[in-house]
Amino acid sequence: MTDQFEPTIIGFTCNWCSYRASDLAGTARMKYAPNVRLIRLMCSGRLDPTFVLRALSGGADGVMITGCHPGECHYIEQNYKALRRFLLLRRVLAGLGIEPERVKLVWASAAEGARFAAETTAFVEEIRKLGPLNWGKVSDELSEISEPVHEEVAA
Amino acid sequence: MTVNGNKPKFAMYWAASCGGCEIAVLNIHEKILDVDANFDVVFWPVAMDAKYKDVEAMEDGSILLTLFNGGIRNDENEHIAKLLRRKSKILVAFGSCASEGCIPGLANLSPVGEIVHTAFNTITTDNPNEIYPRVSFDVPEGELRIPKIEKVLRPLDLVVDVDYYMPGCPPESHQIAAVVDLVIKVVKGEAELPPKGSVIGAGDSTVCDECPRARNVKIIKEFKRIQDIAPVDPTLCLLEQGIPCNGPATRSGCNARCPGVGAQCIGCYGPAEGVMDYGARLITAFSSVIDATEPEEIDRILDGIPDPTGQVYRFNLAGSLLKANREAWKVK
Numbered sequence: 001m002t003d004q005f006e007p008t009i010i011g012f013t014c015n016w017c018s019y020r021a022s023d024l025a026g027t028a029r030m031k032y033a034p035n036v037r038l039i040r041l042m043c044s045g046r047l048d049p050t051f052v053l054r055a056l057s058g059g060a061d062g063v064m065i066t067g068c069h070p071g072e073c074h075y076i077e078q079n080y081k082a083l084r085r086f087l088l089l090r091r092v093l094a095g096l097g098i099e100p101e102r103v104k105l106v107w108a109s110a111a112e113g114a115r116f117a118a119e120t121t122a123f124v125e126e127i128r129k130l131g132p133l134n135w136g137k138v139s140d141e142l143s144e145i146s147e148p149v150h151e152e153v154a155a
Numbered sequence: 156m157t158v159n160g161n162k163p164k165f166a167m168y169w170a171a172s173c174g175g176c177e178i179a180v181l182n183i184h185e186k187i188l189d190v191d192a193n194f195d196v197v198f199w200p201v202a203m204d205a206k207y208k209d210v211e212a213m214e215d216g217s218i219l220l221t222l223f224n225g226g227i228r229n230d231e232n233e234h235i236a237k238l239l240r241r242k243s244k245i246l247v248a249f250g251s252c253a254s255e256g257c258i259p260g261l262a263n264l265s266p267v268g269e270i271v272h273t274a275f276n277t278i279t280t281d282n283p284n285e286i287y288p289r290v291s292f293d294v295p296e297g298e299l300r301i302p303k304i305e306k307v308l309r310p311l312d313l314v315v316d317v318d319y320y321m322p323g324c325p326p327e328s329h330q331i332a333a334v335v336d337l338v339i340k341v342v343k344g345e346a347e348l349p350p351k352g353s354v355i356g357a358g359d360s361t362v363c364d365e366c367p368r369a370r371n372v373k374i375i376k377e378f379k380r381i382q383d384i385a386p387v388d389p390t391l392c393l394l395e396q397g398i399p400c401n402g403p404a405t406r407s408g409c410n411a412r413c414p415g416v417g418a419q420c421i422g423c424y425g426p427a428e429g430v431m432d433y434g435a436r437l438i439t440a441f442s443s444v445i446d447a448t449e450p451e452e453i454d455r456i457l458d459g460i461p462d463p464t465g466q467v468y469r470f471n472l473a474g475s476l477l478k479a480n481r482e483a484w485k486v487k
Contacts, residue, residue, distance in 0.1 A: 049435035053476045070448065077448070084442035087453050088463060092434060095464025096477060097264070 007061040007127040011036040011120070012051060014044045016074040017109045018066035024113030032117035033124035036064060043067070045078025049089045052103055062102045062127040064120065069107045079107075099130055163219035163342055165194035166210070167249075168239055169201060170225030170232035171259045171308055176250040177201045179325035180222070183332045193339045194220070198239075210238055218242045220338055222249040222321075226256050226473060227309045231302035240315040245338075245348070247355070251324040253311040255425050255433075256473020258324070261465065263307045263473055271304070310474045319349070321356045324423035324470060327409050330356035357408030359428040362420045366402055366411040368392045374446040378459025381419055393419050394444055399460055401469075404436035422470050432476040434467035441467075 013019040019040045025032060041047060044067025052063045065086060067079040083105065090100035104123050108116045169177060181187060181202075190196070197218060198205045221243040227233050240246055251257035262270050276282050292299045311317050321334065334356045340346035349355060358365070370392040379397045381387060393400040393414055401422035402414060413420050426433040441460070447453045460466050468475055 049438040050432045050476065053432050053435050057477050080448045081443060083448075083450065084445050084453050085438055087450065088438045088442050088457055088460075089435075091457060091460075091463040092438060092467055095264070095462065098477075 005128055005131060007035050007124055007132070008059060009036040009062045009064055009120075009124060009127065010055040010060045011038045011064040011066065012041055012044070012047050013038050014067045014074075014079075015040055015042045017068040017072070018044075018106070018116060020110035021066075021108040021112045021116035024110065025117040026113075028113055030113060030117040033121045035124045035127075036120050043073065043075050043078045044082035045073070045075060047082050047085065049085055052089060056098070056102070056133060061130075061133045062104065062123060064104050064106060064123055066106045066108055066116070066119075069109055072109065098133065101126060101130065102133065162193065162195040164197045164213075164217060165190065166196070166198040166218050166221040166239060166243065167202075168198065168221065168223050168225075168235055170223070170236065170253070170311075171228035172225030172250065172252045172257075174201065175325040176222075176224035176252075179250075179323075179328055180331055182328040183335065184328075186332045186335060189339065190335055193342065207235070207238070210242060213242050215241050216244055218244065219342070220245045220247070222247050223311055224250040224253050224325075226252045226259050227305070227311065227314045228259060229302035229304045233305070233314055236311060236314050245318050246311075246315070247319045247321055247334075248311040248317045249321045250326055251322060251423050251425060251470050254320045254322050254474065255471045256308055256310050257423075257470050260308045260310075260471075260473030261469070263478075264464070267304055267306060308473050318351050320352075320354045322354060322406055322423075322425040323357070323409065326356055327412075330408055354406070354428075357406050357424060360407045361427045362402035362405045362407055362409065362411050362414065362424070363392075365407050365409070366392070366414045366420075368414055371395065373444040375444050375456070376446055377456060378441075387417055389417060394440075397459070399441060399466055401437060401467075403440035404430060404433055425471060425474070433471040434464075434475055437467040 013022060019038070022038060044065060047065055052065075055063050065082060067082050068074065070079060073079040086103065086105045090103060093103065094100045106116070106119045108119065167177070167180065196203060197213070198210050218239070221239050223236065223239060223246060225232065227236055248254045252259055256263070271287060275287055276285060288301060290301060290303045321330070323330065337346055341348055363370070369390055373392065373395045375395065375397045377397050378399055381393070381398045384396060384398065387393070387398070388396055394403070398419050400414060400419035402411070402420040404427060405420050405422045406424040406427045409424055411420070422433065426436065430436045445453055445456050447456055457463070
C-alpha cells in the first residue's frame with residue numbers, strides 16, 4: 001500500500017443520463033477510480049449549490065456534477081440552470097479561498113459509460129494534485145497581534 | 156442603577172459592532188419608557204455606567220433578558236459573552252453581527268496581520284514610527300493590557316448557547332418594540348415564549364414577498380450596478396432590471412424597506428426560513444434569471460457582479476455553511 005492521498009469525491013448524477021452512464025460503466029466492467037460517492041438526482045437542475053457547500057464542509061475534497069448534454073435535458077433546459085449555477089458557484093468559491101477546480105461539471109449521456117469512467121478518473125487525479133481541501137490555509141498565515149505584524153505583511 | 160430589585164433585569168451589550176443596534180433600540184421612541192417601567196436596566200454600556208465587576212457580582216441567571224449585539228472578535232468580547240450567558244435567563248443574539256457575522260465578518264477573508272496593517276499603516280493613517288497595538292505594554296505604573304484580537308470573527312452562537320436570534324442590520328424598530336412587548340407579556344404571564352432557537356422579530360418569508368415592485372418574467376442579459384442605471388424603473392422588480400438584489404434569499408420583516416425606495420436589498424435580515432446557506436440560495440436566484448446557455452455568454456453576464464462572494468455573503472460570511480475558514484473557528 002502506498003500512503004498517497006485518496007481524495008473523497010461526491011458526485012451528483014442525473015437520473016436520466018449520467019447515472020445510467022455510471023451504471024453502464026459498471027455493467028461493462030470498466031475500471032475507474034473508486035473515490036466517487038454518487039448521489040442520484042432526478043436532474044442536474046435539482047442541484048442546489050447548498051449540496052455542494054454541504055459536501056465540501058462535510059469533508060469532501062471535490063464535487064462532480066454530471067448532467068445530460070446541452071439540448072438533451074429530460075426537463076427541457078434544467079441542465080442550463082445547472083451550468084449557470086456551477087459557473088457562479090465557482091466564482092464564489094474562489095472568493096472564499098477554495099480552488100474552483102474542486103467542483104467539476106461533466107456532461108455524459110446514458111450511452112457514455114466510458115466517458116463517465118474516464119472523466120471520473122481524471123477528476124480524481126486533479127484533486128489528488130490539489131491535495132486535501134485545506135481549511136487551515138488562512139489560519140496558518142495568521143500572526144499574533146503582539147508580533148511585529150507589519151514585517152510579515154511587507155514580506 | 157435603580158434600587159428597585161423587584162422588576163426583572165435587562166442588559167444590553169455590544170461586542171464587535173457599529174452601534175447601530177443600540178440606536179435602533181433607542182429608536183423605539185416612547186416604547187423605551189415601557190422598557191424602563193417594566194425592567195430594571197442593570198447593564199448597558201452605551202446608555203448607562205456599569206462596570207464588568209458589577210455584572211460579575213450578580214447572581215447567575217439573575218438577568219431576565221440580555222440583548223447581545225456584535226460578533227466575537229477579541230477575547231474581551233468572548234469573556235463578556237460567556238459572563239452574560241451565565242447571568243442571563245434569555246440571551247438574544249441581537250442584530251446581524253451577533254446572529255451571522257454581518258459586515259465585520261467579511262474580515263474573515265483576510266489574515267489578522269493584514270487587517271491590523273490596514274488599520275494602522277495605510278495612506279490615510281499618520282503612523283511614521285509604525286507603532287502597532289500590543290496586547291500588553293509595560294509602563295512605570297504596571298502592565299497595560301488591551302483585548303487580544305482573535306483569528307476570525309464568530310457569531311455569538313459559536314461561543315455560547317443562544318436562546319433567540321433577532322436578525323437585521325440593525326433590527327427594525329417596530330420589530331424590537333414587538334419583542335419588548337412580548338417579553339413584558341411573558342413576564343405578566345399573558346403570553347408564552349417561542350421555542351428556543353427561534354428567529355424572533357422578523358417574518359418567515361422573503362423580502363420579495365413584502366416588496367411592492369411588479370414581477371414579471373425575470374430574464375436578464377446583463378447585471379448592472381444600480382448607480383449605472385438612470386433612471387431605475389420605480390415599479391419594476393430590481394432583479395428584472397439587472398440589479399443584483401438579494402431579496403429572493405433574504406428574510407422578510409423589514410417591509411422591503413430598501414427596494415421600496417429604489418435601493419437593492421443587500422441581505423441584512425439574513426437567510427429566509429429554511430435556507431441552510433444564504434449564499435447558495437442567492438447563487439440559485441441569480442443563476443435562474445440569466446438569459447444565456449453558452450458558457451462564454453454566461454461568464455460575460457456574471458462579470459457584471461464584480462465581487463460575487465461579497466455580494467452573496469455580505470452579511471452572512473461568518474454564519475455561512477463553509478464559514479470561510481473552518482480551521483480558524485477552533486479558536487478555543
